[in-house]
Amino acid sequence: MSEEADAVVAGEPPGKRVRADAQRNTDALLTAAAEVFAASGVDAPVRQITAKAGVGAGTLYRHFPQRSDLIAAVYRHEVDACADAAPALAAEHDPLEALTRWLWRFTGFIGTKHGLSTALHSGDPAYAGLPAYFQQRFVPVLRDLLDAAAEAGEVRADVDPYDLLRATANLTRPAQDDQGYTRRMVTLLIDGLRYGARK
Amino acid sequence: MSEEADAVVAGEPPGKRVRADAQRNTDALLTAAAEVFAASGVDAPVRQITAKAGVGAGTLYRHFPQRSDLIAAVYRHEVDACADAAPALAAEHDPLEALTRWLWRFTGFIGTKHGLSTALHSGDPAYAGLPAYFQQRFVPVLRDLLDAAAEAGEVRADVDPYDLLRATANLTRPAQDDQGYTRRMVTLLIDGLRYGARK
């Protein structure tokens, strides 16, 4: 799900192959937009994005007719990247460490979302499915991490993944520019989880 | 406090009299901006405001060098208007009715604040004093209304005005375009206040 290019409308059954240059440019735009959004927020000038992607304005508008399409695509892309990081962490570290590291990773994701929450509430239909997507991708991932840690006796077993997700996101918002603070708070949260574990 | 024009920086002890035309234009701009902001949000085009005020762009920028100055001035103006409405209501109606009507009036104030809350969190120093001003003007007003209603035995006496203010504002936000909903909810809130009153 996280692989393959995000097509404009994300679904064209007729086997029309996507041209290689089109694919390349879509990717370049997504990457460039992600960087620019992180640095300057989602209201950053379009030309800044096209310049960084080495692409003309026309190209951007062909792939993403509305600005909101680009934003939504970038968001999906980053949700995927963050969610997909979990299995690797779970394989490399013991359950508690994997959980901790993934939550840190998640705070990084949230921290780059300047102005996105505002855009999300703008009523633009392009964003309609985004919160659901967010939940749909992250909740199972976090549930797995939590279950593994609980099974290892590292944390309590009665924590709802969605609650923890929201709590972490809220913890991060006021201090998106202070890594240290966020880490301390997330660590505290995890210490809270450990309280009452059987180990 | 609600009278007299909001000077640019709101305080020039040296008795430099303000020219009558300047005063007139400042007022016209404030009125026009309030209408435009209510209709199109605080990001509405400047020319729309100057046109409605029958004024040139230069005039706007002389009185309000930063856009945020205009927004802040409009906001103060409306806070004043809303707060000043209370004494009249208290004189015309019995305490409970006055309280109810003023809260409705207050929801009207909140409902027109499209995008203002976003602007407020932008970190612009021009907005720094606004939340405090909000509280400073509204809390005493609401406290008086509550006290009067409590003294008449219409509502409980243990409600914090600031809490009620926040609750009402939060109640209103999700349905700024549905008068009916907001009124029902505010009425419910007031019924809650009445519960346990001595009458």
Added chain:
DNA sequence: TTGCTAAACGGAACACTGTTCCGTATTGTC
């Protein structure tokens, strides 16, 4: 390999912003 066509490209051009500047008009005073 070469030729051909549909697809995609890029950037100039357009429309619409916020903001500045300055010649002109108005106000208040002597």
Added chain:
DNA sequence: GACAATACGGAACAGTGTTCCGTTTAGCAA
């Protein structure tokens, strides 16, 4: 009524988002 000082308005500038179309390229077939 004359004259500074002040304020006015709108043209001009700079920086956006978006469209358009002549040019280039990828992919395919001979």
